[in-house]
Amino acid sequence: MRTRANKQSGATIKDVADLAGVSAMTVSRVLNSGHRVRPATQERVEAAIRELNYRPNLSARSLAKARSLFIGLLYNNPNPGYVSELLIGLMNRCRQVGYHLVIENFGSTDEEWAADIDGLLSSSNFDGLIVAPPVSDFDSVISAIERADLPCVRIAPEQEPDLFASVRTDDRDAARRMTRHLLDLGHRRLGFIAGDAGHGASRQRMSGFCAALEDAGIELEDALIVEGRFTYRSGLAAAEKLLSMPEPPTAIFASNDDMAAAVVGVAARKGIDVPGQLSVAGFDDTHTATTLWPQLTTVRQPIADMAGAAVDLLTAAINAEPDQDVAQTQRLLPCEVIIRDSSCPVAPDRG
Amino acid sequence: MRTRANKQSGATIKDVADLAGVSAMTVSRVLNSGHRVRPATQERVEAAIRELNYRPNLSARSLAKARSLFIGLLYNNPNPGYVSELLIGLMNRCRQVGYHLVIENFGSTDEEWAADIDGLLSSSNFDGLIVAPPVSDFDSVISAIERADLPCVRIAPEQEPDLFASVRTDDRDAARRMTRHLLDLGHRRLGFIAGDAGHGASRQRMSGFCAALEDAGIELEDALIVEGRFTYRSGLAAAEKLLSMPEPPTAIFASNDDMAAAVVGVAARKGIDVPGQLSVAGFDDTHTATTLWPQLTTVRQPIADMAGAAVDLLTAAINAEPDQDVAQTQRLLPCEVIIRDSSCPVAPDRG
């Protein structure tokens, strides 16, 4: 019985085998990295595959392999732009390597996840897991995965060396380069708006900022560093604080775009021209960065690359022998500093 | 051989059957809407399922059913916030009904899709397709799906009655209600920034705007309606045009949030206070709407509901007999008008 679902390319491995004059086994071998197959045979098989437009049935394959071919993505939604790009990057790479991505999202706190994570891991049959921030730092989740003995890759986790593999961007280096950009424009009083203290990336970005100042021989001034929480609202308060100082900074580097947008908003209220009187820099290159006037100088993370790397690491771990230690690879990817209209050389009268 | 993938919940249908003292067939019947099973038996089987924490193996199921259990999502990325929410809504509903979502994205024009769509449909084995805007209006894509004879649900397509089922929001009604909100605030000179003329929703929103004016007995003034293209940049030009009129509007309704953000930006440049001197309204309730000062009065689409409805319609079509006509259901969902800080009663000195 050919149903609608498979009538489109109804060829099975048997059909291919018949056409090529070999057994199904040989076709299977050709498909799965054709080792132990004579080149001539391989070519005949591949010709047959092309001719019949044969596509292996994924269900049958995963059934036979006792692998679900499913990868779970554990995340929650801190930022739609980030999530969207991450999802697409993951999906694309997954498809290339024959896996499927299943999304799981319980809540925004460690506790909310703790309640359901064990049930999830035992009931869904994932071959492995990718964990995106901030879930990648939830203890309950990580230890549950450890208990379940599932391969796992963490994206941008806080702690460095770990039981699991991880992919992260070099936020510290990027913040350092962005700060250097502002210094190169002649700015000397730089304000910094930190992100959520519990977020690993926050510390890295702040550390990069401080390092660049140190490189330039400028001493840190505590009042110029204010704490935010990555939200627009927290950015408003921080910007208000910085811009009402007796001697305000000539440039402000916010730890993400939302807070940078808040700086631009507050500046507009106060009649401070951006970038004429105040340069502003953000981080993340979200949609917001270009939906603002002036468009934001910011840092772009290689999200698609990270996604690809995460999938690669995970599939490697899935296919590795249990006693191998490839499962703990750490990968660090560089960011790109994007210069737009919100930063310019310091005004001469305020040098 | 129990591999890592299935050791977690190794119970098979056979184990359940043995424990319940029935055959696998009966268990299967209980699982798939237990018809023709005595209540007592059903209960015994369900108890066994619970006790063993049995989860049917999806691979085996889809193999036996000759269904891939995959739904393809055809889209491209006009707006990360929209996409992100749509994806999550689709995923969640898919998981509930036992399907999996596979994302496909080729490019932003009809032509780019035309090149690959046939190959995609014949090589991937989807049980059905969900097509998001703007792909849902690409002729090449729609006709390719028709040729492939695959069930399909379109999200927010332009043409009304159609071969395929569709889910759309009532943009016209929402725009009408938003316009009424502005009128209720006392505004009489309303500016409107239209969206991309090729985009179906654009016309609906404009039509709703006009209808509300008509309801209120206000005659349309052509100069107060300017064309945009849904981008921030096009919004800047449109706002510039409206706000440099000899007698500028006291309220501007933009066809999406990005263009509304542009209006706020231009107003700030010109020293026009929002909302004091100018009320602004957007559409979509994207992330931008709350990452702006003042936060935007806007229209929220029930994206998650649409996603759920799309999946429901599609699975209904997949499971329907070929000659049934459920495949053409149209569903219309209402939007919500969200009033924030960018709109307020008209200033008495300009009323």
Add this chain to the structure above:
DNA sequence: TGCTTGTTTGCACGCGTTCTCATTGCCGGC
């Protein structure tokens, strides 16, 4: 040539589920 070694190929079976068809009870009507 005969033996060994290594390479290439095929057969039969299993993966977990659903489906078709057959079987068992059971009831009521004759």
Add this chain to the structure above:
DNA sequence: GCCGGCAATGAGAACGCGTGCAAACAAGCA
């Protein structure tokens, strides 16, 4: 008391692919 019919259940065959093991084959060596 017999039989047709229906509800509830089971036995066994697919579904398409991967794997263990054995067979066929080629090559190297004495």
